[in-house]
Amino acid sequence: MLEEVAPIESNRKIGKGTFLMGFRSTSLASLTRPGQFFMIHFGRATKDPLLRRPFSIHGIQDTNRLMILYNIVGKGTSLLSALREGDPISVIGPLGNGFTLPRPNERALLVAGGMGIAPLLFLTQALKRVQRRRIKMFLGFPTSQEVVLTDQLKDLDIDLSLTTEDGSLGTRGLVTDLLDQYLGQELTERPVLYACGPAPMLRKVAQRAVAFNLRCYVSLESHMACGFGICQGCAVKTSSSKDKPYYYVCQDGPVFSAEMIDWEAL
Template sequence: MIAEILSNKKLSDQYYVMELRCPELTDGVKPGQFLMFRVREGYEPYLRRPFSFYGIKFSKDQRTFEILYKVVGLGTRMMTGMKRGEKIDIIAPLGNGFSLPSDIRTAVIVAGGIGLAPLLFLTEEVNKNRKDKVEAIFLYGGRGKADIIDIDRIKNISSEVRICTEDGSMGSKMLVTELLEGYLKEKRTGEYDQRSTGIFSCGPKAMLKIVSSIARKYNIPCQVSLESFMACGFGACLGCVVKVLQGKNGDIAYERVCKEGPVFDSERIVWDE
């Protein structure tokens, strides 16, 4: 399908948010799903790039969506020069997104760096579509101040926001996994209720492994959105497989991040690989 660029805004030295219009985009796109973006026709770059949906706006007049991207290579450097009105070939929506239990009352969002993208969309949907107020606790970390973006937007949709950086240039000087453990310890003897709490996280694999361990320690359900290199985006190339536990016996199996994921129950992932 074809999407038209409406804006391509620079948020910081490395981060941009692009808004596009796509009349063909179907209803029901879930936070955590993604699209494959063709940067340009030709062979350089040859492969499409995967991007999580950062936000979606559907109205009677038009359907628009946003993607958040970080400049890390040729493809994303080329994207920074794209202008309003340019047409982009995309494949969307792809993958399986986050699932919100009907009885959830506290969503603990744990974002690391560019992992913000699907989680901001998730938090917006939590607030938009639920009759009963769900408390969204947003824990956001990065290497430094330059990796912390869109703070006002996050604060507008969250019950509480806590920020940290590895170098201490913004917020607390710690890892976001330490921020998560600190929050859970703090709430353990207060109003915190394990039965109606869920953790939702996206970021580097090493971070997600620790988030999963903390969730297990506190007996809290946890969903993680995995990041992976992808060639096709719809399961044909088998280039993004991850080892998982399957069935009651915990048999080892392989599933595709682009097809069965990118969102998984953290207990199913075989992390020690």
């Protein structure tokens, strides 16, 4: 884990309330795996908010340009969106465990809801290097206004299916409806599921994985004050509460095998 201050290279709006930020760090890029995250503090000597905020690593370009995809939801992300080229951010990371990649002959099926696409694009880049099979992705947003990154995903030549809840782009419905349709067919292969998105979506994906006996990795979000196991603010209940009642999302995750989590408690 490193702490670095890096100047922002780019920070541009790519959708409704959604920004894509890039900064360069050869040392952080060389250590980072898909599914890990950074704790970021904004701008020069800002005391409000005092705490860093966690962000997934969205991708690496040109070997050392790290990308962060984020939505404005509150004070920290609003401050982040106001930063310009050359402004410094303070970054601690990489943190967390990252995704376990499938074997080369297994098919990866990625399920992303909204900002859940953030860590899955980096995963897609890594999968492209090791997988012989075409990667399949189900991607869902509330409406066409929130849809981002579809061109970049098409450039990666993946088998992409899109949903919006109001049907304004792609298939109408929830992203998990696509998963249900897919699993409802006679499966000729057993995909490994990778999912990131809101908790109700992840719960549904995990339930399907159990029902169809599929390996499934979920990337969880929780409130984080420290990012490395000190504050205990990111605890989630485990499914085997006798051995270990809680996992810390920052240290034990953020990626978990679906059966590790008590989904009713989440």
